[in-house]
Amino acid sequence: MNALRKVNAGPGLELQTVPQPPAPGAGEVLLKVQSTGVCGTDLHIDEWTPSYHFVSAALPVTVGHEFSGEVAAQGAGVTGLAPGQLVAVRPSVVCGRCEACLAGDPDACVTRRGIGVMRDGGFAPWVVVPARNCVPIPPGVDAEVAALTEPLTVSHEAVRTGNVQPGDRVLVLGPGNIGQGIAIFARAAGARQVVVAGHGDAARLDVLRRMGFNDLIDFAGTGMEAGLAPYLQEGKFDVVIEATGADAVIAPALRALKTHGVLVITGIHAAPVPIDLTAMVRQHQQIRGSYRAPERAWPEVADFMRGHQETLRHMITHRVPLSRAAEGFALARDKVATKVMVQPQLEAA
Ligand SMILES: [Zn+2]
Ligand SMILES: [Zn+2]
Known part of the structure; x- marks a missing residue:
């Protein structure tokens, strides 16, 4: 499959051919990525802004953290997600081991790893993510609007x-x-x-x-x-x-x-x-x-989308296939675009 990756600790991203992800492990799901928004963070990782040099530790890595996808396969122990379910993905993967995680306060986890930053993300047609990061999207809300969940x-x-x-x-x-x-x-x-x-x-x-x-x-x-x-x-x-x-x-x-x-x-x-x-x-x-939203905000925002889908859709001003992601990044850098959506499935056939 194609994937938009940060390969070297320096400016630039590369569209590479990489193997499809392996079958999901325990507690994980394989998602068929539907829509992935281009965010300021992606631009910073592309430009290699000094405050993002921490990404060096994860290279090579597929970027993209604002995405929606359909559940294609589930690993052992995953409950509550049906095959084909449309989900938005909380990009923040918590460790489950630190003091905050063990105290039941994952929002305060100190060793989180971002999907699409420190582990493979959504600028690819397939991605494996922890099931607990998947937020079900209500019926009637489509995949491109669902990909707005993170910024919302x-x-x-x-x-x-x-x-x-x-x-x-x-x-x-x-x-x-x-x-x-x-x-x-x-x-x-x-x-x-x-x-x-x-x-x-x-x-x-x-x-x-x-x-x-x-x-x-x-x-x-x-x-x-x-x-x-x-x-x-x-x-x-x-x-x-x-x-x-x-x-x-x-x-x-x-x-x-x-x-x-x-x-x-x-x-x-x-x-x-x-x-x-x-x-x-x-x-x-x-x-x-104010910065990252707590986990409990996600279902609230997903629910809000049901009644406001057409209003929210105006925020998506440009759509590009994965092969033209660079064009999408240029549009996002320009103040002409509000949200550029990359559509990875257009490249998957
Ligand atoms: Zn973002
Ligand atoms: Zn933790």
Whole structure:
């Protein structure tokens, strides 16, 4: 089969011919991969960003961690998954042996290995994964939308962390895949207004418009303060959720936040960011970080997909077969695409 792999500790990925995975062992399942999203992490592994050099220990490895697949074979002891069942895959494989795992708190596992990062992932037509990482997708939800589960859990966790309440006004900074999901879950939580802002992001803001959002700002040309001014005339925001990784947005984000408001940070910032703590203290504001969602978020997000499939589908702006994955990566690197889906079965025949 073909597989998109990181082979050497340096820039680049290679589409290689590799053997099909062996039969699943105890507690494992063989999945027929249906759709795999291209994520920022994949771009970093491709470009060989220093913060991803830890992947060296796993080479060669098939990348791709945002995928859905059908259960094709099950190893010994697997229960609760039927053959042909469509599943999304939690990429984080916990060790089962550390103190946290033994205490029944796998979310706190300290020696996790990511599927598609430290062990073979979904940019291939077949993959073997632990059965406990498979989250059944409800009937009626199709495979490409199911492949959005992982990034949607990140967005879901950000909104939960912000404690968005009915009637809140929420500002989302960053209209990419994660920001779009945040907007959806903030609306679902009952926010009265969800404003989403970007910078030179016309294509991604258009996707949000198709998803039914109308309070959209592009700061390019105006700058952030001027872009926000009309919205701040109605008052400051109850919750601001940042999904940009851009340090320049943090100070204006705090200025746009109410007294007692919450600023949630989800972006990965390359360097420390100075913050005016005195202003924050005087306004009783909170800054909270949000990252990987707990395991319990996954079935909730899968269930949410049932009623929102067509809205979510707008996030998928490009589809490519595995043989054209490089093209898909280029689209993802460009701000034109929101989510590029690679379709490995188109190459499997
Ligand atoms: Zn990802
Ligand atoms: Zn563990």
